[in-house]
Each structure stands twice: as C-alpha cells, then as structure tokens.
Amino acid sequence: MKLSSKDIARLKRELDKLTLVQLIIALTILTIFLIIPIASLLGKAFIYENTLSLKYFEEAFLSPGMVKFPPTGAMVEVIERHKFVTLPNGTRILKPLKTLYIGGKGPDFGYILNSIFVSTSVMIFASILGLIAAFIMARYEFPGKNIFRVLLMIPLLATPFVNAYVIGKVIGPGGLLNYILKDLLHLTDYTIVIIGLPAVILVQTLSFFPIVYLNMLSSFINIDPSLEEQAENMGAHGFKLFRTVTLPLALPGLAAGATLVFIFSLEDLGAPIGLSGAFGTGLHSRLMSFYVYEEFRKAMTLEQVHPVTYAVAVLMLGLAAVAFLSIKKYVTLKQYAMLAKGGRWSPRVRKPGIKGLLAIYLFLVPLVIVASFPQLGVVTLAITDWAISGVLPTKLTGEFLMALVTKSDVVQAIRNSLTYASLAIIVIVLTGTSAAYIVARRDIPGKDIIDLLATIPIAIPGIIVAVGYLLFFGTVFSNTSIDPFINPGLLLIFSYSVRRLPFTTRAVFAGLQQTHVSLEEAAETLGASRTRTFFTIVIPLLAANIIGGAILAFVYSMSEVSTSVILGSRNPAQGPITFLMSQVIYASAAVGTVSIAAALGVLLMTLQIIAITVSNYILKQRVAFLGV
Amino acid sequence: MVNVRLERVTKKFGEVVAADNITLEIKHGEFFTFLGPSGCGKTTTLRIIAGLEMPDEGKVFFNEKDVTNDPPYKRNTGMVFQNYALWPHMTVFDNIAYGLKIRRLPKEEIRRKVYEVLELVKLRGLENRYPTQLSGGQQQRVALARALVIEPAVLLLDEPLSNLDAKLRIEMREEIKRIQKKLGITTIYVTHDQEEAMVISDRIAVMNQGRIMQVGLPKELYKHPRNLFVASFLGRCTIVSGKVIDISPEGYVTIAFNGTKIVGILPSRDIKITEGEKAIAVMRPEDFTVEKPRKNANVIKGVVDWISYVGPYTEVRINANGRRFLINVDPDFKVSIGAELQAYIPYDETIVFPPGEAETAYRAEIQ
Numbered sequence: 001m002k003l004s005s006k007d008i009a010r011l012k013r014e015l016d017k018l019t020l021v022q023l024i025i026a027l028t029i030l031t032i033f034l035i036i037p038i039a040s041l042l043g044k045a046f047i048y049e050n051t052l053s054l055k056y057f058e059e060a061f062l063s064p065g066m067v068k069f070p071p072t073g074a075m076v077e078v079i080e081r082h083k084f085v086t087l088p089n090g091t092r093i094l095k096p097l098k099t100l101y102i103g104g105k106g107p108d109f110g111y112i113l114n115s116i117f118v119s120t121s122v123m124i125f126a127s128i129l130g131l132i133a134a135f136i137m138a139r140y141e142f143p144g145k146n147i148f149r150v151l152l153m154i155p156l157l158a159t160p161f162v163n164a165y166v167i168g169k170v171i172g173p174g175g176l177l178n179y180i181l182k183d184l185l186h187l188t189d190y191t192i193v194i195i196g197l198p199a200v201i202l203v204q205t206l207s208f209f210p211i212v213y214l215n216m217l218s219s220f221i222n223i224d225p226s227l228e229e230q231a232e233n234m235g236a237h238g239f240k241l242f243r244t245v246t247l248p249l250a251l252p253g254l255a256a257g258a259t260l261v262f263i264f265s266l267e268d269l270g271a272p273i274g275l276s277g278a279f280g281t282g283l284h285s286r287l288m289s290f291y292v293y294e295e296f297r298k299a300m301t302l303e304q305v306h307p308v309t310y311a312v313a314v315l316m317l318g319l320a321a322v323a324f325l326s327i328k329k330y331v332t333l334k335q336y337a338m339l340a341k342g343g344r345w346s347p348r349v350r351k352p353g354i355k356g357l358l359a360i361y362l363f364l365v366p367l368v369i370v371a372s373f374p375q376l377g378v379v380t381l382a383i384t385d386w387a388i389s390g391v392l393p394t395k396l397t398g399e400f401l402m403a404l405v406t407k408s409d410v411v412q413a414i415r416n417s418l419t420y421a422s423l424a425i426i427v428i429v430l431t432g433t434s435a436a437y438i439v440a441r442r443d444i445p446g447k448d449i450i451d452l453l454a455t456i457p458i459a460i461p462g463i464i465v466a467v468g469y470l471l472f473f474g475t476v477f478s479n480t481s482i483d484p485f486i487n488p489g490l491l492l493i494f495s496y497s498v499r500r501l502p503f504t505t506r507a508v509f510a511g512l513q514q515t516h517v518s519l520e521e522a523a524e525t526l527g528a529s530r531t532r533t534f535f536t537i538v539i540p541l542l543a544a545n546i547i548g549g550a551i552l553a554f555v556y557s558m559s560e561v562s563t564s565v566i567l568g569s570r571n572p573a574q575g576p577i578t579f580l581m582s583q584v585i586y587a588s589a590a591v592g593t594v595s596i597a598a599a600l601g602v603l604l605m606t607l608q609i610i611a612i613t614v615s616n617y618i619l620k621q622r623v624a625f626l627g628v
Numbered sequence: 629m630v631n632v633r634l635e636r637v638t639k640k641f642g643e644v645v646a647a648d649n650i651t652l653e654i655k656h657g658e659f660f661t662f663l664g665p666s667g668c669g670k671t672t673t674l675r676i677i678a679g680l681e682m683p684d685e686g687k688v689f690f691n692e693k694d695v696t697n698d699p700p701y702k703r704n705t706g707m708v709f710q711n712y713a714l715w716p717h718m719t720v721f722d723n724i725a726y727g728l729k730i731r732r733l734p735k736e737e738i739r740r741k742v743y744e745v746l747e748l749v750k751l752r753g754l755e756n757r758y759p760t761q762l763s764g765g766q767q768q769r770v771a772l773a774r775a776l777v778i779e780p781a782v783l784l785l786d787e788p789l790s791n792l793d794a795k796l797r798i799e800m801r802e803e804i805k806r807i808q809k810k811l812g813i814t815t816i817y818v819t820h821d822q823e824e825a826m827v828i829s830d831r832i833a834v835m836n837q838g839r840i841m842q843v844g845l846p847k848e849l850y851k852h853p854r855n856l857f858v859a860s861f862l863g864r865c866t867i868v869s870g871k872v873i874d875i876s877p878e879g880y881v882t883i884a885f886n887g888t889k890i891v892g893i894l895p896s897r898d899i900k901i902t903e904g905e906k907a908i909a910v911m912r913p914e915d916f917t918v919e920k921p922r923k924n925a926n927v928i929k930g931v932v933d934w935i936s937y938v939g940p941y942t943e944v945r946i947n948a949n950g951r952r953f954l955i956n957v958d959p960d961f962k963v964s965i966g967a968e969l970q971a972y973i974p975y976d977e978t979i980v981f982p983p984g985e986a987e988t989a990y991r992a993e994i995q
Contacts, residue, residue: 009697010682016699518713521680524700525707526727526778536726540717 014444018531022434023444029431030453033494037468038317038460044471045310056311063308065286066110073106073283075198078190098189099173103196108283112315115288118200119265119319125205126261127254129367130212135242136360137213138220141349148364154372156210157608158559159601160578161585164203164274165594166377171199172278179391195275196283203271206371208264212257219253220246225348260458263320267461269293269561269582277585277594288312289562292463297569301485302474310467317464324459375605381598388593400595404603410580410596414603417576420489421557424496428553429546431497432504437538440512441520454505457498462562465495469567488567489574495567496557503556507549511542548615555611559604577604630691630781630814631656632677637686639672639838646672647683648838654816654831659808661817663825664835665861665990670818671786673835677816678784679703690781706775707784711791712767714759720746720770721755727778745777748807765796772804776811783808783815789824801828822862826850834858836988854895856981857988859910866911866953868995869983872903881980883907886949890926892978899982906983908994913943915977916955918969925972928953932967946971951995 015023048055060066078100085095109117133152137145170176171194181187194202223246231245247254272290276282285294295309352360380386382400384393403410435454439447457465469491473484484491519541523533539546561578568579575583577600584597632654639647646669654660662670675681677688679700687696695703706727714723721742728738746752749769759767768788775783785804789797805828808815819825825832826846833843834857842854853859860867870885881901882891890909894901901907916928930948937943941956946969955971963969 006684013682013697013699516711516713518709518711519715521678521700522707522709522713522715522774523726524680525678525703525705525784526774527701527704527730528726529701530699532730537715541715 011444014442016530018529018534019438019442019444022438023450026431026435026438026450026454029427029494029497030435030450033469033498034453034457034460034465037472038464039468040472040475041310041313041317041464041468044307045314048307056307057315060112060308060311060315064110066112066312068108068110069113071107071109071113073108075103075107077101077105098191100190100192102192102194103198103283104193105196106283107197108286111286111288111291111312114197114283114286115266115316116319118197118204118287119262121201122204122208122265123258123262125201126209126212127258129205129209130214130257131216131254132363133209133213133367134216134220136364138217139349140356140360141351142357142360148368151368151372152210152213154368154375155207157375157605158556158561159375159378159598159605160270160559160561161274161277161581162378162381162594162598162601163207163374164271165277165585165597166374166381167203167206168199168275168278170373170377171202174391176391195279197286199275199279200271200284200287203275203374204265204268206374207270208261209371211260211264212254215253215257215260216250219250223249228348259323259326262323263459263461266316266319266323267463267562269463269565273565273582273586288316289461289463292316292467293566296467296470296566302470310471313464313467316461320459320461378598378601378605381595382602385595387595387598400593400599401602403596404599407596410600412573413575413577413580413600416489416574417558417578420492420496420576421554423493424500424557425550425554427494427497428501428504429550432501432549432553433508433542433546435501436505436508436512437534440509441517455502457500458502460499462495462499462560463566465499466563466566469495469563470570484567485570487574488570492563492567492574492576495563496560499560499563500553500557503553504546504549507545507552508542511545512538515541544618548618551611551615551618555604555607558607632782632814632816633689633692634673634677635687635689637673637676637683637688639669639676639681639683645669645838647676650686650838650840652833652840652843654814657812657814659805659815659817659828659830661819661825661829661832662835663819663822663832663861664841666820668835669838670820670835672838674784674786674816674818677782678705678707704778704781705784706778706780706782708768708771708775708786708788710787712759712771712788714767714770714774716759718758719755720751720757720759720762723759723770724755724774724777727774731778741777745773748776748810749773749803764792765800768792768800772807776807776813781814783813785815785817787818787820789819790821797824804828826862834861836861836990841988852895853910853979855988856908856910857990859979859981861990864913864954866913866995867908867993868951869906869908872901872905872907875901875903880975881907883909883980886951888928888949888951890978891924891975892926892980893976895979895981901980901982908981908983910979910981911953911973911977913954913956914941916953916957916971916973918955918957918961918971920972921974923974923976925974926978928955928971928973930969932963932965932969935963935965944969 045056046052046054078098081097081099082094083097084092086092107117108114137149137152168175171192173191173193178191182189182191227249228241228245231241236244267289269289272285272287273293275284276290292309292313295305299305377386380393383396383398385395385397386393389395404414405411432454435450438444439451439454470484473482473491477483479486481487482490515538520533520537523537524530528536558576559578560576561582564576564578565582568575572579572583581597581600585594634650634652637647637650638645648669650673662673664670672681676683679695679698679702683696687694689695690703715726718726724742724745725738728741733741742755743752746755749772751766751769751773754762754766759770762770768791771788788804789800792800801824817825817828829846831843832846832849834841834849836857842849842858844852849858850862853862856867859865868885868890870883870888870890872881873884873889874882876882879893879897880891881894882889884890892909917925928946928948930946930953932944933947933952934945935942937959940959942959942961942963944955944957944963946953946955953971957963
C-alpha cells in the first residue's frame with residue numbers, strides 16, 4: 001500500500017486520541033488472548049524438530065483409534081442372556097433377557113471420523129426439525145401457538161452435562177423409556193439401550209435444533225410478504241411457492257443455523273461427558289473434543305501431552321473454518337451473533353384446516369416433549385431423590401438446592417464463576433464497544449480485520465482457545481501469576497471475554513447502525529471533540545445496547561463449558577460452576593452426587609431466563625441470542 | 629463575520645466524483661446556496677466546508693486562514709442537518725445549550741443565550757420538552773437555534789426544509805431569511821428546490837455532477853443561463869434543435885428546422901458559434917405572447933393540442949410542424965384544442981446554445 005502525504009494527513013485526522021485508545025484496547029486484547037494462543041497451537045502442531053512438518057497429522061491419521069474406515073462394529077446388536085427369576089408361587093425358572101443395543105458396539109469410525117459423522121448427522125437432523133418447526137411457527141395460526149413458542153426455546157437453556165446425563169438415564173437399561181415400553185405397555189420383550197454415537201446425535205440434536213429454528217423463524221418472518229404474493233399472483237402456490245420463492249429467500253438463515261450447529265456439535269463436551277457419566281466411557285466419548293479434553297485432563301504438565309493431541313485440535317479448528325468459509329457467500333459474519341430482528345410487516349399467517357392442524361400437533365407435541373425433557377429432568381434431579389430412586393423419583397427434597405449456599409466447594413465454584421464473569425464483562429464492554437465503534441464509524445485501513453476478530457470467536461471451538469492458552473501462557477509465562485497451571489482463574493476471565501465478545505460487539509454495532517451518524521456530526525460542528533462526542537452523545541444513546549449485550553455476555557460466560565473444564569482442571573480450587581458440574585458428573589463421584597450438578601444447572605437456567613427477559617426488555621426488540 | 633473560499637476542491641467516492649475542482653468565494657454575511665439535483669455533490673461540498681469530509685485535493689479557507697486539515701470542532705460552524713440530528717436523550721434546552729457548555733460559558737450566560745435564541749426562533753416555553761414531543765417544524769427551529777446560539781462563523785444548512793410539508797416550508801424559508809438578515813451571518817444553504825433557492829438566496833451556485841455550472845444572482849441565472857443545464861434546471865422551457873443559417877453583426881443567430889426559422893441570442897459574448905453548425909434554442913413559456921410585441925419576435929404558428937389550467941395562467945402546447953411549444957396564456961384567453969394559434973417570442977428572450985450543450989440538459993426533451 002502506497003501512502004501519499006494526503007493519506008497520512010487523513011489518517012492523522014482519523015486517529016484522534018479516542019480512536020487510538022479504542023484501537024489499542026481492541027487490538028491488544030484480541031492479539032494476546034486470541035491470535036497468539038491460536039498461533040501457538042498451530043506452531044506446536046505443524047513444527048517437528050524445528051521444521052515445518054505434517055508428522056503429527058500423519059500420526060493422527062494413521063493411528064488405528066483415530067481413523068477407521070470402513071467403520072467397525074454393528075449398529076444394532078441383540079444380546080440374549082438367561083436369568084433365574086422367582087415366580088410368585090415360589091418356583092424358579094430360567095427366563096431369557098433380551099437386550100437391543102443401538103450404537104453400543106458400533107459404528108466406530110475412530111475419533112476423527114466419528115466427530116465428523118456426528119456433527120454432520122446432528123446438522124442434518126437439527127436442520128430438518130428446525131426448518132419444519134420454524135415454518136409452522138412463522139406461517140400458521142393455531143390454538144396454543146404461544147405456549148409452543150416458549151417451549152421451543154427451552155432446549156436453549158444451557159445445563160451442560162446434566163441434560164445429557166438425564167437423557168442417558170431415560171434411555172438407559174433401567175430407564176424410563178424401557179419401563180414404559182416394556183414393563184408398562186408390554187410393547188416389546190426387548191430392553192432397548194441407545195448408546196454410543198447415536199446417543200450423542202440424539203442429545204446434540206435435541207439441544208441444538210432451536211438454533212436452526214430461530215434462524216429460520218427470523219428469515220421467514222423477515223421475508224417481504226409482497227414477494228410471495230407476487231409469486232402467487234403469477235400462479236405459484238403450495239410446495240412450488242415454497243421451493244421457488246420462500247426457501248431460497250430463507251436460505252441464508254438455514255446456512256447460518258446449520259453451520260453453527262455443525263461447529264457447536266464438533267466442539268461439544270457436554271454430551272460425551274454427560275453420557276460417560278450415565279454409562280461410563282464408551283463409543284459416545286470417542287470424539288475429537290473428548291480426546292483433547294482427556295489428554296489435557298490426565299496430563300500434569302505440557303510435556304506429558306502427546307503432540308498428536310495438538311494436531312487433532314488443529315483439525316477441529318480446520319473443520320470449523322471450512323464449515324464457516326463454505327457458507328460465507330450466503331451469510332456475513334454479522335448475522336451470526338444476532339439472529340432475529342422481528343418482522344417489520346405483518347407476516348403471512350393463515351389458519352390450517354383440520355388435517356393441517358392435526359399434522360402440526362403431531363409434529364410439535366412430541367418434539368417439545370422430547371426436547372424439553374432434559375431441562376425438566378434437570379429440575380427433577382435437583383429437587384427430588386431421582387438420582388438414586390430408580391425409574392421414577394419418590395420424594396421431594398430441598399437438600400440439593402440448599403447445597404448451593406451451604407456446601408463449601410459448591411459455594412466456591414459459584415463465587416469463582418460470578419467473579420470471572422463479572423470481570424470478563426468489564427473487558428467485554430471495553431473491547432466490544434471499542435471494536436464496534438471503530439468498525440461502524442471510522443475510516444482506517446485494517447478495520448475489517450478488527451470486525452472479523454471481534455465476531456469470529458463464535459465460530460472458534462472453545463477447546464482450541466483453552467489449548468492455545470495452556471500452550472502460550474503455560475510456556476512463555478511459566479511459573480508466573482498468569483501461568484494457567486497455577487492460576488487458571490485469571491485466564492478464564494480472558495477466555496470468557498474473547499469467547500463472549502461477539503454478543504456485546506454485535507449489540508453495540510446494531511445500536512450504532514440504528515443511530516444516525518449526523519447526531520455525532522452535529523456535536524462535532526458545535527465544537528465537541530470526538531472524545532467528548534463519544535461520552536456525551538454515543539454512550540448515552542447506546543446505553544441500552546451496551547447493557548443488554550453485557551447481560552447476555554455475562555450469563556453465557558457463567559455457562560461456558562470448554563475452556564472452563566480444561567483450564568479449571570489445572571487448579572480445581574479456582575474451577576467455575578461448569579467445571580464442578582463436569583467433575584460431579586464424570587470425573588469423580590466422590591465430589592458429590594449428580595443432583596448437586598443438577599442444582600447448579602437449575603441455577604444457570606434461572607440466570608439465563610432472567611437475563612434473556614431483562615435484555616429483551618432493555619433492547620426493546622425481540623432479539624434472540626445464541627447461548628451455547 | 630467570515631468569508632469562505634474554496635480553492636480547486638475535489639472529492640471522490642470511489643469512481644464517483646462528488647466535487648470536481650470547485651473554486652468559489654462566499655462573502656461576509658452572504659446567503660449563498662448550492663442548488664442542484666440529488667447526487668450533484670452539493671451536500672458533499674457543504675460537508676467539506678464543515679470539516680466532516682476531507683477533500684482529496686484543494687483547500688478551504690475561512691478569512692484567508694487555511695482550515696483544510698482542521699477537524700469540524702475547530703471550525704466554529706453551526707450546521708443544521710437534513711434530519712435535524714436532535715439528540716433524543718436531551719431536552720430542547722440541553723440540545724441548544726450543548727455548544728455553549730463545550731465553550732465553558734458560565735451557567736447564567738448559557739441560560740440567557742438559550743432563552744434569547746428560543747425567542748428568536750419563537751420556541752419560548754418548549755425548553756423542557758424532548759425532541760420526540762415536538763412537531764417537525766418545531767424540531768427544525770430547535771436545530772436552527774442550536775446552530776445559531778454558538779454565534780458561528782458560518783451557518784451551514786443542509787436541505788433543512790425538505791422534511792416539512794409545502795406550506796410550512798414556505799413559512800420556514802422566510803423565517804430563516806429573516807433571522808439571517810437580522811444576524812448578518814454568513815450562511816451556506818443546500819437545496820434541490822429551485823424556487824426555494826431563488827427566494828432565499830443572495831447568490832446561487834448551480835451544480836451538476838460535482839461541477840459548478842454557474843454562479844450568480846437568482847435573476848441572472850434565470851434570465852441569462854450560461855448553459856443548457858442551468859436553463860433546463862431552473863423553470864420550464866421548450867428546447868428545439870436546428871441548424872445555424874445566419875449570424876447577424878448584432879449577434880442574432882438564426883437557426884432553421886423543418887422549414888421554421890427561429891432567431892435568438894447567445895448566452896454570452898465569449899461563446900462562439902459558426903454557420904452550418906447544429907444549435908439548440910431555449911424558450912421559456914412565460915416569454916411567449918399571443919399579441920405581436922413591439923420588439924422583433926419569432927412567430928410560432930401551429931395547432932393547439934394540449935390545454936391545462938394552472939391558476940394564475942393557462943398552459944398551452946402548440947404543435948408547429950411536429951415540434952411542440954409550451955406557452956403560458958392569460959387564463960381568460962379563449963382557446964380550444966384543435967384551434968390554430970399564433971404565438972410570439974422576442975429574439976432577446978430566445979437563447980441559442982452551441983451543440984455541445986445538448987448532453988447537459990436536465991430531464992428535458994430536445995426536439
């Protein structure tokens with residue numbers, strides 16, 4: 001780039017004190033806590049004996065546990081055993097016990113392909129469910145619609161690990177599903193057990209389909225009705241209208257939703273850890289995310305981590321990047337963090353006939369029952385003895401909710417999470433407001449890079465961030481106060497800051513787009529410097545957006561999983577809520593019962609409900625944010 | 629009081645040249661207007677004067693001091709934006725007092741000045757309202773008051789009346805003119821409305837595609853347009869093209885088309901034209917008469933094919949050998965479609981432009 005003296009004069013004018021400070025804040029935070037850690041990971045994975053090398057990737061692909069093609073094991077397996085049972089008259093007979101295992105022995109494609117298989121399946125299933133649900137909710141008017149509107153959002157309430165545990169408990173051998181099918185209704189002689197990859201796909205589809213649903217809903221609502229009316233006017237109707245006009249117009253929403261689901265599924269630790277809590281480890285934990293997590297959990301020092309782990313982490317990052325870039329032509333980054341704008345016109349809604357109504361209920365009722373079951377189960381676990389009572393709970397108890405304020409390690413974890421999330425909010429508001437303001441209002445070279453850096457964390461697997469921190473801060477700052485092996489709490493503040501930054505950035509950016517720049521120009525012509533304009537005009541006008549964005553970033557920091565469990569395990573005393581939950585569910589039962597984790601899950605859900613309500617009220621618009 | 633001078637100012641947005649080599653001087657206390665169609669660069673030029681845009685080339689002087697690189701807050705201009713840009717989180721009083729607070733005036737003086745300017749714009753009593761509680765006209769007055777209260781070196785107005793309804797627009801433009809004359813403040817005004825520009829301005833610069841087409845007094849521009857753009861942008865006219873067949877020593881040019889001859893004058897002495905060349909004649913409807921005038925005049929004879937009653941006059945179109953001439957007649961004049969009509973236009977009111985001007989015509993049909 002050639003800079004003439006005019007360009008330099010212009011740049012000098014653009015870079016007033018305020019812009020300079022904002023630029024330094026945004027670039028410093030993003031460079032130290034995002035770029036350098038990821039670069040460290042890349043360096044570790046690609047460098048062998050001081051030269052660029054693909055050795056670790058070769059090792060990863062060649063090792064038998066990583067890639068198995070064709071897959072081993074049969075998807076469905078029947079195991080028959082005989083067992084003595086005592087009949088009521090006292091005689092003992094040998095009775096056959098038949099168990100139908102789905103996913104128990106296979107398929108197993110190895111860690112790498114398992115992850116791709118699971119993420120792709122989840123993406124497809126979530127897209128189908130989300131698309132149908134969104135179309136129904138956007139285009140039909142039927143009794144109970146508002147109830148479904150609320151129920152469809154329930155799976156978005158993050159209760160990491162415990163939701164998967166609940167599903168495991170329900171579909172497991174002695175679970176509710178078998179009780180109903182076999183013992184109550186006598187529909188089958190088989191005990192049905194869903195386990196392994198199918199179980200992961202089930203759990204993740206149920207928790208992620210609302211992402212597609214919300215994206216598609218906002219797309220459908222935002223389609224100008226006259227476009228469809230014009231098509232009808234020309235003779236298109238029914239499925240033809242949907243296929244030729246409606247769907248193409250809503251495609252960006254589908255692309256964005258599906259990609260996010262793919263990435264979230266890829267990096268998810270909740271399902272493998274939660275299912276391992278219910279069944280013990282097995283095929284459901286043979287996933288890249290779990291592999292990286294386990295390697296770091298077991299290692300005491302960085303030297304004990306096998307370098308292939310870094311290659312696997314980079315592979316995850318690469319897959320997320322490919323998923324992301326492949327749909328870039330449909331959706332800009334900006335649409336990722338903020339989904340629904342709410343319709344500007346009255347959308348086309350009609351009343352279905354009796355057959356249509358029946359079809360709608362046949363689809364929605366089972367969907368909301370199954371999808372909200374994990375959250376209901378978490379509440380049940382927290383307030384009853386269900387964890388130890390067998391198929392159904394037998395009595396209510398306040399013991400586990402009380403533990404939130406009495407049990408010292410639980411109180412400590414809550415205190416840790418609150419501290420980290422509160423401090424992260426300060427960083428997020430400073431960085432997010434600075435980045436959004438520069439991107440929206442300044443004309444300086446390279447501002448596109450800031451735009452990208454401030455929004456891309458939503459597409460970066462948290463595991464990558466955690467591993468990057470361990471590598472960079474654990475090596476360069478070894479034995480200092482920011483060494484994650486000694487003091488992971490400090491770095492958790494920054495990992496939350498970076499990962500949840502897009503929420504605030506997008507909220508502030510949206511506010512700036514709705515605020516005419518002439519409001520700032522008027523202040524400048526009246527003699528206010530840019531700094532003064534920023535503090536007397538911009539900040540008061542955007543207060544609602546900043547606070548709304550900050551509240552969301554706060555709760556989603558509280559429920560953050562990936563970096564919490566990986567960094568938290570370095571010093572359990574500094575572990576946040578989600579780390580303690582993972583410990584309770586999976587790592588060591590000695591820490592406490594599953595019901596404690598459920599009580600923490602209830603706490604997180606309560607915070608999320610409050611935050612979403614408050615921020616929707618403050619932002620005065622129906623803005624749906626992602627909370628994963 | 630301040631005079632403003634632009635020297636070879638150029639500003640591009642990508643490929644679009646918003647301001648193309650603009651040089652002009654605006655005098656102390658003058659009411660100066662940039663007039664042109666949307667996208668002609670008038671707002672960009674105003675924003676360059678305010679310091680909100682930086683020119684790619686050229687310089688801006690306030691009282692011979694180069695302010696080209698000064699940020700807007702160092703220029704002491706008062707600007708009224710098209711959308712008023714009133715801050716919704718401040719009352720009328722706080723909006724107006726903002727610039728004074730920045731200038732660190734004592735509280736009492738701020739109060740006094742704000743009430744003075746509220747009196748001037750006739751808004752006394754509304755100081756505690758918020759902008760959303762005001763009508764469009766009141767918001768306009770607040771925006772004006774906010775710009776005036778700081779006693780700016782230059783008052784800048786960017787299409788301030790375009791969001792008001794027709795009646796209010798007329799009322800406000802007289803109001804703005806009254807205040808400007810009272811304060812004697814150098815004022816630069818931007819509008820696309822030619823009537824508004826004529827009424828309000830001391831001088832007007834007509835702009836097109838980033839260039840200044842002509843600068844002059846309102847009457848000068850209307851009566852003596854220097855080019856076809858100015859002629860066709862201001863007011864209505866009939867434009868016909870023909871071939872130059874005679875140039876008299878007094879400067880009268882005769883052009884011919886379809887057997888009809890029209891005599892007219894060139895817009896200025898330095899514009900040259902030669903016999904045999906194509907040329908364009910421009911005639912305003914109000915310069916036509918149905919009675920033969922004393923001065924030498926062209927005669928247009930044809931069949932009336934369109935009549936429209938406007939109020940103060942009646943518009944009539946005469947089809948003369950396939951060319952249609954728009955003329956205004958007295959509303960009492962009896963005329964009917966299909967009737968033969970003869971109209972006259974003095975040579976001195978008919979302007980002849982050289983052929984190169986054809987491209988610059990503004991939305992006008994060249995017959």
